[in-house]
Amino acid sequence: DQSALDDLMDKLVALRHQVALNADFKNFRDYQFAALHRFDYGPQDCEAFHQSIREKVVPLTTKRLEKRRKEMGLETLRPYDLSVDPKNQPALSPFKTSDEFLEKSIQCLNRIDPSFGALLAVMGQDGYLDLDSRKGKAPGGFNYSLNESGIPFIYMNASGRHQDIETMIHEAGHAVHALIDAQHIDFTPARSTPAEVAEVASMGLELISMGAWDIFYPDPQDLKRAQIEKLEDILASLPAVAKVDSFQHWLYLNPDHTPETRAQKWMEIEDQYSSRLIDQTGYEDLRKIVWQRILHIFEVPFYYVEYGFAQLGAVALWRHYLQDPQKALEAYKSFMQYGYTLTIPELYEKAGIKFDFSPQYIGELMDFVEVQLQKLED
Numbered sequence: 117d118q119s120a121l122d123d124l125m126d127k128l129v130a131l132r133h134q135v136a137l138n139a140d141f142k143n144f145r146d147y148q149f150a151a152l153h154r155f156d157y158g159p160q161d162c163e164a165f166h167q168s169i170r171e172k173v174v175p176l177t178t179k180r181l182e183k184r185r186k187e188m189g190l191e192t193l194r195p196y197d198l199s200v201d202p203k204n205q206p207a208l209s210p211f212k213t214s215d216e217f218l219e220k221s222i223q224c225l226n227r228i229d230p231s232f233g234a235l236l237a238v239m240g241q242d243g244y245l246d247l248d249s250r251k252g253k254a255p256g257g258f259n260y261s262l263n264e265s266g267i268p269f270i271y272m273n274a275s276g277r278h279q280d281i282e283t284m285i286h287e288a289g290h291a292v293h294a295l296i297d298a299q300h301i302d303f304t305p306a307r308s309t310p311a312e313v314a315e316v317a318s319m320g321l322e323l324i325s326m327g328a329w330d331i332f333y334p335d336p337q338d339l340k341r342a343q344i345e346k347l348e349d350i351l352a353s354l355p356a357v358a359k360v361d362s363f364q365h366w367l368y369l370n371p372d373h374t375p376e377t378r379a380q381k382w383m384e385i386e387d388q389y390s391s392r393l394i395d396q397t398g399y400e401d402l403r404k405i406v407w408q409r410i411l412h413i414f415e416v417p418f419y420y421v422e423y424g425f426a427q428l429g430a431v432a433l434w435r436h437y438l439q440d441p442q443k444a445l446e447a448y449k450s451f452m453q454y455g456y457t458l459t460i461p462e463l464y465e466k467a468g469i470k471f472d473f474s475p476q477y478i479g480e481l482m483d484f485v486e487v488q489l490q491k492l493e494d
């Protein structure tokens with residue numbers, strides 16, 4: 117399907133460029149920033165984010181890969197060496213039944229804040245949860261706000277894996293957010309925040325909850341393993357987001373490109389965000405079209421970088437939490453009261469964090485993550 121998808125992308129780029137011109141924009145990038153209501157940041161902020169990720173995150177992911185290479189006793193890492201447990205351990209198994217899953221999730225949230233656990237308990241009692249995977253059920257997970265009652269609904273596909281814990285806590289973060297803003301804001305359209313903010317509530321709670329994962333993992337080795345993997349996933353996700361965003365900027369600033377120059381540009385960008393430690397020899401043809409797997413590029417152009425911003429916000433929130441749990445939780449709950457009645461930077465400030473993509477700030481956050489990893493691996 118490579119050439120079919122290339123044709124489709126060519127058509128999309130041309131049409132989108134024309135839409136932008138029709139609306140008196142110079143290019144589709146600038147048009148789409150306006151269409152996505154990005155009032156609080158512009159393309160230059162995204163470029164600063166890309167640059168900081170290259171400077172401050174990529175060296176750290178490279179270090180982690182070098183560690184993996186040694187652990188696996190390999191000369192060079194190949195792409196397929198990245199998605200396995202380096203010590204060849206069986207997958208983590210944090211729970212067996214959905215009752216156990218719910219019970220432990222409630223305990224986990226209670227440890228952070230009893231009101232969070234209480235919300236999940238009520239949702240469980242009153243039928244606001246659909247957790248189990250079953251035949252014929254659509255994949256995915258989400259939290260859905262029910263505006264009248266203020267009690268949200270969580271849908272997911274649990275199957276006893278570690279990822280289920282993160283999904284549950286993630287959606288519980290959205291649920292807490294939905295409940296708190298419903299309690300404080302009557303005008304429904306003013307409640308819903310954009311992903312840059314909403315995902316701080318959910319991704320932030322994932323990180324905060326890590327300290328209570330012993331409820332799922334009584335064995336300290338399992339606990340450490342889950343925590344280390346979580347932090348490594350975060351490190352890997354940031355360059356992945358920056359790469360796709362950077363590529364999209366190029367696509368629409370150069371609407372006359374050909375499939376060949378597009379493939380070339382993708383590889384060039386990939387090189388900037390990937391480690392030289394991964395030997396991709398023999399996969400050159402596949403490397404050129406990896407971007408075609410990313411649905412967002414086709415369907416929701418430019419909607420992607422939000423998750424990188426929010427991930428940084430989540431790390432900052434967690435850092436605050438480890439320094440001063442009580443104050444951090446107050447700030448966490450306080451920013452949710454405002455729904456979307458403040459700007460993104462103002463909401464971040466209420467949450468006790470910064471909306472900042474400077475290499476200084478991102479470097480600080482990455483140093484913090486590295487220290488946490490070192491502590492876990494001591």
Ligand SMILES: [Zn+2]
Pocket residue numbers: 286290314315318
């Ligand atoms: Zn989310």
